[in-house]
Amino acid sequence: MEPMAKHSMLYSYKLAVLSKAMWKSVEKDWQNWIKPFNLNLNEHHILWIADQFNGASISDIASYGAMHVSTAFNFSKKLEKRGLLTFSKKQEDKRNTYVCLTKEGEILLHETLRVFNEQTFNVYQGSLPIKEIYGRFPEFSELVSIVRHLYDDDFIRQFNDDSFISPQPSLKQKNYL
Amino acid sequence: MEPMAKHSMLYSYKLAVLSKAMWKSVEKDWQNWIKPFNLNLNEHHILWIADQFNGASISDIASYGAMHVSTAFNFSKKLEKRGLLTFSKKQEDKRNTYVCLTKEGEILLHETLRVFNEQTFNVYQGSLPIKEIYGRFPEFSELVSIVRHLYDDDFIRQFNDDSFISPQPSLKQKNYL
Numbered sequence: 001m002e003p004m005a006k007h008s009m010l011y012s013y014k015l016a017v018l019s020k021a022m023w024k025s026v027e028k029d030w031q032n033w034i035k036p037f038n039l040n041l042n043e044h045h046i047l048w049i050a051d052q053f054n055g056a057s058i059s060d061i062a063s064y065g066a067m068h069v070s071t072a073f074n075f076s077k078k079l080e081k082r083g084l085l086t087f088s089k090k091q092e093d094k095r096n097t098y099v100c101l102t103k104e105g106e107i108l109l110h111e112t113l114r115v116f117n118e119q120t121f122n123v124y125q126g127s128l129p130i131k132e133i134y135g136r137f138p139e140f141s142e143l144v145s146i147v148r149h150l151y152d153d154d155f156i157r158q159f160n161d162d163s164f165i166s167p168q169p170s171l172k173q174k175n176y177l
Numbered sequence: 178m179e180p181m182a183k184h185s186m187l188y189s190y191k192l193a194v195l196s197k198a199m200w201k202s203v204e205k206d207w208q209n210w211i212k213p214f215n216l217n218l219n220e221h222h223i224l225w226i227a228d229q230f231n232g233a234s235i236s237d238i239a240s241y242g243a244m245h246v247s248t249a250f251n252f253s254k255k256l257e258k259r260g261l262l263t264f265s266k267k268q269e270d271k272r273n274t275y276v277c278l279t280k281e282g283e284i285l286l287h288e289t290l291r292v293f294n295e296q297t298f299n300v301y302q303g304s305l306p307i308k309e310i311y312g313r314f315p316e317f318s319e320l321v322s323i324v325r326h327l328y329d330d331d332f333i334r335q336f337n338d339d340s341f342i343s344p345q346p347s348l349k350q351k352n353y354l
């Protein structure tokens with residue numbers, strides 16, 4: 001094997017294992033957070049994204065939620081059956097179908113967000129020592145730059161502080177941010 | 178909701194979505210890499226870890242591989258049935274059971290490592306622009322510090338360049354690094 005290949009494998013391995021470690025921790029904490037609401041992680045993420053957008057297409061949900069289109073569709077259908085969202089057309093776009101929260105869906109989502117407790121989110125807790133030292137939370141600019149390569153700019157925009165809130169004003173309006 | 182809670186949720190969301198995006202990409206590329214060998218990701222990781230350690234306990238595999246003990250055990254058993262590894266005692270430690278690769282297991286693992294192609298690993302490709310700018314690959318020190326909080330120091334040690342290779346000299350000896 002070429003020297004470059006050796007290094008590329010070690011570097012890829014490091015990134016693979018770091019990503020797995022982070023995601024497995026997040027997955028566990030996220031599941032525990034929403035378990036009392038009888039939602040799984042994909043269902044909760046769908047409600048969250050649909051709410052941020054005041055209605056999101058299945059394709060929006062798939063790309064912002066880093067899930068397969070079929071996953072986004074199937075879990076949206078389940079949520080529809082529970083009366084938490086509806087599939088409908090938007091006034092300004094009659095061609096595409098959008099997932100919109102029902103009143104019940106909104107109430108449930110807000111309740112989950114209200115009880116979010118950072119004490120139980122280990123990746124948050126693990127960031128506190130960095131904040132202690134630098135006076136602010138890390139920005140992960142290297143990681144963001146890699147993820148920008150993997151997904152599109154919209155994906156990044158959803159958590160780039162200002163734009164996460166401002167272009168879709170629903171979170172702000174609804175007063176839980 | 179308190180202002181602190183709002184920020185902690187946004188920050189946790191960012192970390193959650195970044196971690197998911199990274200891991201989903203890694204998972205897909207890793208699966209495609211080893212598919213021709215009829216291995217799944219956990220099986221390949223078990224072979225890899227067992228080889229690095231010249232025999233690893235189920236608990237080693239679980240903690241280095243960020244998998245449940247039951248996952249580590251069940252997939253190790255499957256690999257044993259295929260004749261790729263054995264459960265045995267070590268000369269210097271008769272109490273614990275160690276997973277050791279058979280000759281067939283070693284040959285298969287080495288073959289997978291030999292065909293590793295960084296062109297197909299998107300998180301590697303996504304890192305190249307950073308290397309272009311800074312002259313080296315990113316170190317993710319913030320991420321490593323968070324993962325150190327989530328797991329133990331051994332977990333970090335497996336990919337901290339020198340120690341990944343040196344304390345378990347098998348990779349070096351076996352001439353595929």
